[in-house]
Every structure is written in C-alpha cells, then in structure tokens.
Amino acid sequence: MAKEMKVTPWEVSGHIDYEKLVKSFGTQHVTPQLLRRIEKAAGELHFMLRRKIFFSHRDMDWILDKAEKGEKFVLYTGRGPSGDTHIGHIMPWIFCKWLQDKFDTELYFQLTDDEKFLHSDLSLEETNRLAYENALDVIALGFDPEKTFLFVDTDYGKTMYKIAVQVAKHVTFSTAKAVFGFENSTNIGMAFYPAMQAATAFLPSVLKGKKIPVLIPAAIDQDPYWRVTRDVAEKLGYYKPAAIHNTFLPGLQGPDSKMSASKPDSAIFTTDNPRDARKKIMKAFSGGAGTLAEHRKHGGNPDVDTSYQYLYNVFEEDDEKIKEIRNAYKSGAMSAGEIKEILAKKVERFLKEHQERRERAKHRIDRFMLKD
Amino acid sequence: MAKEMKVTPWEVSGHIDYEKLVKSFGTQHVTPQLLRRIEKAAGELHFMLRRKIFFSHRDMDWILDKAEKGEKFVLYTGRGPSGDTHIGHIMPWIFCKWLQDKFDTELYFQLTDDEKFLHSDLSLEETNRLAYENALDVIALGFDPEKTFLFVDTDYGKTMYKIAVQVAKHVTFSTAKAVFGFENSTNIGMAFYPAMQAATAFLPSVLKGKKIPVLIPAAIDQDPYWRVTRDVAEKLGYYKPAAIHNTFLPGLQGPDSKMSASKPDSAIFTTDNPRDARKKIMKAFSGGAGTLAEHRKHGGNPDVDTSYQYLYNVFEEDDEKIKEIRNAYKSGAMSAGEIKEILAKKVERFLKEHQERRERAKHRIDRFMLKD
Numbered sequence: 001m002a003k004e005m006k007v008t009p010w011e012v013s014g015h016i017d018y019e020k021l022v023k024s025f026g027t028q029h030v031t032p033q034l035l036r037r038i039e040k041a042a043g044e045l046h047f048m049l050r051r052k053i054f055f056s057h058r059d060m061d062w063i064l065d066k067a068e069k070g071e072k073f074v075l076y077t078g079r080g081p082s083g084d085t086h087i088g089h090i091m092p093w094i095f096c097k098w099l100q101d102k103f104d105t106e107l108y109f110q111l112t113d114d115e116k117f118l119h120s121d122l123s124l125e126e127t128n129r130l131a132y133e134n135a136l137d138v139i140a141l142g143f144d145p146e147k148t149f150l151f152v153d154t155d156y157g158k159t160m161y162k163i164a165v166q167v168a169k170h171v172t173f174s175t176a177k178a179v180f181g182f183e184n185s186t187n188i189g190m191a192f193y194p195a196m197q198a199a200t201a202f203l204p205s206v207l208k209g210k211k212i213p214v215l216i217p218a219a220i221d222q223d224p225y226w227r228v229t230r231d232v233a234e235k236l237g238y239y240k241p242a243a244i245h246n247t248f249l250p251g252l253q254g255p256d257s258k259m260s261a262s263k264p265d266s267a268i269f270t271t272d273n274p275r276d277a278r279k280k281i282m283k284a285f286s287g288g289a290g291t292l293a294e295h296r297k298h299g300g301n302p303d304v305d306t307s308y309q310y311l312y313n314v315f316e317e318d319d320e321k322i323k324e325i326r327n328a329y330k331s332g333a334m335s336a337g338e339i340k341e342i343l344a345k346k347v348e349r350f351l352k353e354h355q356e357r358r359e360r361a362k363h364r365i366d367r368f369m370l371k372d
Numbered sequence: 373m374a375k376e377m378k379v380t381p382w383e384v385s386g387h388i389d390y391e392k393l394v395k396s397f398g399t400q401h402v403t404p405q406l407l408r409r410i411e412k413a414a415g416e417l418h419f420m421l422r423r424k425i426f427f428s429h430r431d432m433d434w435i436l437d438k439a440e441k442g443e444k445f446v447l448y449t450g451r452g453p454s455g456d457t458h459i460g461h462i463m464p465w466i467f468c469k470w471l472q473d474k475f476d477t478e479l480y481f482q483l484t485d486d487e488k489f490l491h492s493d494l495s496l497e498e499t500n501r502l503a504y505e506n507a508l509d510v511i512a513l514g515f516d517p518e519k520t521f522l523f524v525d526t527d528y529g530k531t532m533y534k535i536a537v538q539v540a541k542h543v544t545f546s547t548a549k550a551v552f553g554f555e556n557s558t559n560i561g562m563a564f565y566p567a568m569q570a571a572t573a574f575l576p577s578v579l580k581g582k583k584i585p586v587l588i589p590a591a592i593d594q595d596p597y598w599r600v601t602r603d604v605a606e607k608l609g610y611y612k613p614a615a616i617h618n619t620f621l622p623g624l625q626g627p628d629s630k631m632s633a634s635k636p637d638s639a640i641f642t643t644d645n646p647r648d649a650r651k652k653i654m655k656a657f658s659g660g661a662g663t664l665a666e667h668r669k670h671g672g673n674p675d676v677d678t679s680y681q682y683l684y685n686v687f688e689e690d691d692e693k694i695k696e697i698r699n700a701y702k703s704g705a706m707s708a709g710e711i712k713e714i715l716a717k718k719v720e721r722f723l724k725e726h727q728e729r730r731e732r733a734k735h736r737i738d739r740f741m742l743k744d
Contacts, residue, residue, distance in 0.1 A: 154534045158744040161529035168561030189540030192564030372530040
C-alpha cells in the first residue's frame with residue numbers, strides 16, 4: 001500500500017494525489033478555457049502550462065481580468081534557505097521568469113531564513129548565508145534587475161515585521177493550528193511565521209502606496225499560507241493574492257522519493273559539478289525493463305522514469321521532442337541508458353551555463369536585494 | 373470581599389498582595405542586607421529603595437558583585453505605548469535615572485508599539501505615534517543622551533526581529549500559555565511578542581559583541597517576561613538578566629483603583645494641564661474622616677489616602693517630611709484638604725517643569741533613538 005500522502009509547507013511525503021489536493025485545499029483546476037485566456041494575453045503558453053505542471057490556481061482568472069484591462073500585477077514567490085538549490089526549487093522560478101517577460105511584471109522574492117532557522121537545527125547565521133547562496137540561483141535565471149526584488153527576512157525585518165504584525169493580529173493560534181498542524185509544542189517563532197510569509201503578498205502595495213494585484217506561482221505545498229493570507233487581505237485593505245500551483249518534481253530515487261539537501265544523491269543541485277550530476281542521473285531510478293533485451297521487447301514506463309520526468313518537467317520544452325522520447329522509450333526503441341544520456345547532456349549544459357551566470361550574479365546581487 | 377488579585381503584563385486588578393506575588397513569581401525580597409550593599413556601592417539609597425517601593429528582585433546581588441568588581445552593567449526598562457504617560461509609569465524611570473547617575477550605566481528603553489497594537493483596538497499608526505510621545509517623557513526626566521538608547525519596536529524591527537527569532541526558537545506555545553495565560557484564541561502576534569520583549573535583554577550584548585550584565589527595573593507585572601528571558605538566556609550565550617520590581621501606584625479613586633488612559637480622572641498624566649491635575653487631586657479618594665470635626669478627632673488613614681500615597685511613592689523624597697505629614701494626617705492635625713494642597717503644589721510644579729523639559733525633548737529626541 002502506498003504511504004499516506006502528506007503535504008504541508010514543511011513535509012511532502014507519500015504518493016501525491018493532486019486531484020485530492022485540489023479538493024482538500026479548495027483550489028481551482030487550470031482548465032482549457034483558462035489556458036486559452038493566458039495564451040491570448042501572453043501570446044503563447046509556457047510548456048509548464050501546456051503540460052499542466054501548473055495544474056491548480058486561485059483567482060488566476062481575476063489576474064487575467066486585470067491584465068486585460070491594462071492593470072499591472074506583480075509576482076511573488078520565494079525559497080526557504082535550508083540548503084543548496086535543486087532543480088525542483090527552480091521550476092516555479094523558471095515559470096516566473098516567463099511571466100515577467102510576457103507580462104512585464106515585477107517579481108518579489110522572499111528568502112525565509114527565519115522560517116528555516118525556526119524549523120530546523122540550523123543556526124540563523126547558516127540559514128542567512130544559504131539565503132544569499134540561493135539568491136544567486138534566482139538571479140542566474142535572468143530576471144530583470146529593474147523589476148526583481150529579492151529580500152532575506154531578517155535583513156528586511158523592519159519592513160516585514162511591521163506588515164506581519166498587522167497580519168498576525170487577525171490570525172489566532174487556533175487558526176494556525178488548523179491550517180498548519182501546529183501544536184502546543186510548536187515554538188512561538190513558527191507560530192508567528194505565517195504572518196511573515198503572508199506579509200510579502202502585501203509588500204508591493206505597501207511600497208507603492210496603492211493596492212496591487214499579486215500572483216503567487218509556487219508549489220502546491222505552500223497553499224496553506226495563501227489561504228491565511230487571503231483570509232486577512234481585505235481586512236487590511238489589500239487584494240487577496242492569486243496563486244498558481246505546480247506539482248512536485250520527484251527525487252532521483254523514483255516517483256514518490258523526496259529530494260533532500262541532506263541526501264546529495266536524491267537531487268541535482270545547481271551547484272553540482274556537471275560530471276557529478278551525470279553520475280547521479282546514471283544511478284537514478286529508471287522505468288526501463290530489467291535487461292536491454294526485455295526493454296526492447298516490453299518497453300519502459302516513462303511515468304515512473306526519473307530521466308523522462310526531469311525532461312518532461314524541466315529540460316525538454318519542445319512538445320514534439322518530448323512526445324518522440326516518450327514513444328520511443330515506451331516502445332523499447334529507446335533504452336534506459338539512452339534516455340539517461342539525453343537528460344545528462346541537457347543537465348550538464350544547463351549546469352555549466354547556470355554556474356557561469358551564478359558566478360556573475362555574485363557581482364550583481366546588490367542590484368536585486370531589498371534591505372532595511 | 374476584595375476582588376481576586378490578577379497581575380499579568382496586560383491586566384492588574386483586585387487588591388494586590390505583594391507578599392503573595394513574591395512567592396508565586398518566585399522572586400527574592402529586597403532585604404536590609406541587600407540595601408546595605410546598594411548603599412555602599414551607590415553612596416546613598418534612593419527613597420524608592422528606602423521605602424521598599426522596589427520590594428522584590430532577581431539576582432540584584434549578582435549585579436552588585438559585578439559592580440563591585442568594576443564590571444559595567446546596563447539598565448533595561450520600557451513602556452507599552454497605549455496612551456499618555458501617567459505618574460505610575462514614570463516611577464521605574466525615575467529610579468533608572470538615579471541608577472544611571474550613581475552607577476554610570478547605559479539605559480536601553482523599549483517602546484512596544486507592536487505589543488500595544490496587537491493587544492488593543494488601536495492602530496499600529498496610533499501606537500507608533502504614542503511611542504514617540506511617551507519617549508518625550510523619558511527624555512524629559514534628564515537621562516544622559518550619550519548613555520541612553522530608546523527604540524520603538526517596529527522602527528527597530530530588523531535588529532529586534534533577528535534577536536527575537538533566536539529567543540522564540542526556545543519558547544513553545546505551551547510555555548507561553550502557562551506563563552502569560554495565552555489561549556488558542558490568542559493572536560499569533562501576541563504569541564510571538566514575548567520574544568521581542570526578551571530580546572531587549574540581549575540587545576546590549578549583541579550591539580557590543582560581548583556578554584553584558586543587564587538589570588531591569590520595572591513594575592512587578594512585567595516579571596513573567598523576565599522568567600522566559602532568563603530561561604533562554606544561557607542557551608543563547610547571554611547572562612540571565614537581573615530584575616528589580618516596584619509596586620503599583622494606586623489610581624486616584626483609591627487603593628485598589630486602576631489608572632487608565634481611557635479614564636482621565638483615574639490618573640495624573642504628564643501632559644495634564646497643571647490646573648486640571650490640581651482639580652483631579654481635589655476630587656481624588658481621601659483617607660480623611662467624613663467631616664473636618666470628625667477628622668480632627670479621629671484623624672485620617674494615610675494608607676488608603678491617594679494624596680499621601682502619591683507623596684510617599686513619588687513626590688516627597690524627604691523621609692523626615694513624609695513622616696511629619698503621615699503623623700499630622702493620622703492624628704487629625706492635618707486635614708484632607710491640606711494634604712491634597714501639599715500634593716497639588718508639588719504636582720503643579722513637577723508638571724510645569726516636566727512639560728518644559730518635554731517640549732525641549734522634541735528637539736533632542738533623535739539623539740536618543742535607535743533605528744534600523
């Protein structure tokens with residue numbers, strides 16, 4: 001029997017039933033009609049939309065209403081700096097970059113060193129250091145420095161705390177217990193933290209002195225924060241933020257495996273040596289049949305194959321090409337080794353280029369950071 | 373039957389049994405031996421010590437150990453800006469001024485606009501405004517601008533939040549429930565707030581980059597904060613702060629009455645027109661007998677007389693004079709009107725001078741404020 005699904009901002013485990021998440025979280029499906037509207041507004045559809053990697057949303061249609069009227073919206077996403085950045089983390093960031101390009105929008109990017117300090121054995125010094133490391137990965141993706149604002153919670157604490165206390169006044173510990181599963185043994189920093197994450201949805205309005213629509217692209221596990229944020233938004237005189245949710249990239253050990261900074265072989269990190277990344281891919285869980293002869297006869301299963309999943313979710317944007325790979329792998333014409341080779345080449349090239357951009361980002365980081 | 377005593381940082385009501393508080397809070401009495409040590413170190417004893425207005429402490433003897441070895445300690449006190457400053461508020465500040473003069477110590481003064489916003493119907497804008505109003509009263513008392521550091525929580529939020537999350541990681545909601553009486557219906561801002569108040573005890577060490585002994589003079593209702601602060605101090609590498617606790621000044625309506633910004637007649641505020649303050653005193657609860665003839669015969673009761681209490685606690689420092697007043701009032705030689713007149717004159721003079729200094733403080737406030 002599959003392990004029971006658990007999806008919270010701090011733990012994702014078991015087999016993920018996305019249909020069930022849409023129902024239990026009370027979000028909306030990304031429908032063909034919605035996709036047509038996005039396509040019309042953007043001029044094209046990002047592959048993560050075409051493939052329903054962004055599968056669920058809250059009020060995305062309202063964001064499009066605003067966009068169609070020529071009203072600006074902004075993007076908000078973030079990262080909990082508990083370790084190095086891996087490929088799963090950058091999925092919503094890649095999507096944000098596309099949204100920024102297509103809709104000429106600002107991005108507010110929160111690095112939650114406070115949260116990761118409060119919810120781990122790491123020191124605040126360490127999560128703060130990791131926040132700036134992770135920021136380099138964001139910048140390396142090519143965001144516009146004029147329209148992209150990154151901040152680290154504790155280094156933007158004056159601005160953030162002031163907004164967060166206003167959120168916090170409207171959120172009881174009961175609510176936080178119900179939404180996040182907090183217990184009496186939860187530390188009071190974690191109890192407060194949802195207010196800090198909610199605060200970012202209101203930050204653009206505070207900085208600009210007027211109500212700004214906000215769209216939050218992020219993995220579905222973050223949705224509990226947006227529920228709380230949306231509950232308090234109008235009480236504070238802001239719009240409810242919209243959200244669009246992506247699925248999770250599986251770990252390298254297979255469909256229900258987890259990527260973890262503490263297990264280097266579970267994920268490809270943006271700082272991996274490209275040759276090491278290749279080795280990880282070669283060892284990764286495969287959907288191929290046991291022997292090459294069997295594989296040629298019965299074919300492989302792309303739906304559980306790590307390499308196929310990484311190509312589908314991140315590294316092969318071209319729908320025709322991914323279809324060809326799928327068919328060839330399924331039929332047995334493409335071996336497990338061959339599909340791994342395709343991914344390895346793409347990952348090696350990505351890492352090489354990303355790491356060069358990441359190195360250059362070290363000299364440009366100040367242009368992106370908001371600080372008190 | 374007297375109303376049951378309640379002493380929390382947010383509510384003080386009923387008849388206060390200070391002996392019981394020392395036991396239930398687990399603090400130490402200010403003993404004659406301790407007073408002798410303070411007198412030796414300071415060269416004299418402040419009247420609030422001679423009269424046991426500062427009646428209880430934690431580790432005051434350890435502060436004296438440090439002082440005797442020539443090691444510097446600093447002072448920490450504060451104010452929750454929920455309204456104008458009244459005479460009860462300034463009692464520990466007057467004592468701090470004496471300590472600063474005698475021990476050449478720095479004072480860190482926290483203005484908790486976040487707390488008062490989170491625990492009232494006031495807006496953050498309003499509690500922030502009141503914080504700067506209250507700051508003028510602190511400055512007007514004559515503190516050394518080179519050694520006195522005031523800050524408003526939300527305007528020093530970057531520095532404070534960074535320390536507070538480190539405190540918060542070690543305080544569970546269970547602990548906060550037990551110490552402060554929080555409930556599940558408590559908002560998550562209040563749940564976190566004790567970490568902000570604890571943080572100030574570590575601020576001097578953070579700013580100076582070394583462990584600094586801290587003494588906190590404050591009314592006894594604030595002691596729950598210091599219990600939590602002391603519990604986490606050593607885990608974070610700081611000294612446990614010492615504390616010295618004062619009794620409460622009664623409201624103008626009598627011994628168990630409360631001073632409240634929402635009831636102007638309940639207290640003398642530092643911003644009261646001196647003539648209005650005189651009128652309040654004339655209407656205040658008296659310990660005198662019903663008629664003047666009865667008073668002359670039976671005498672008055674200074675222990676419940678508001679005017680006597682205000683003289684004893686704040687306005688008549690001279691032990692000989694206060695003894696004379698007590699005896700004359702008790703014997704009936706001094707009438708209720710006469711004792712009120714003594715107080716009214718002193719209060720009028722204090723307010724006039726304080727308000728002049730308070731006006732001048734408006735031009736000097738920047739020299740005192742810590743901001744991010």
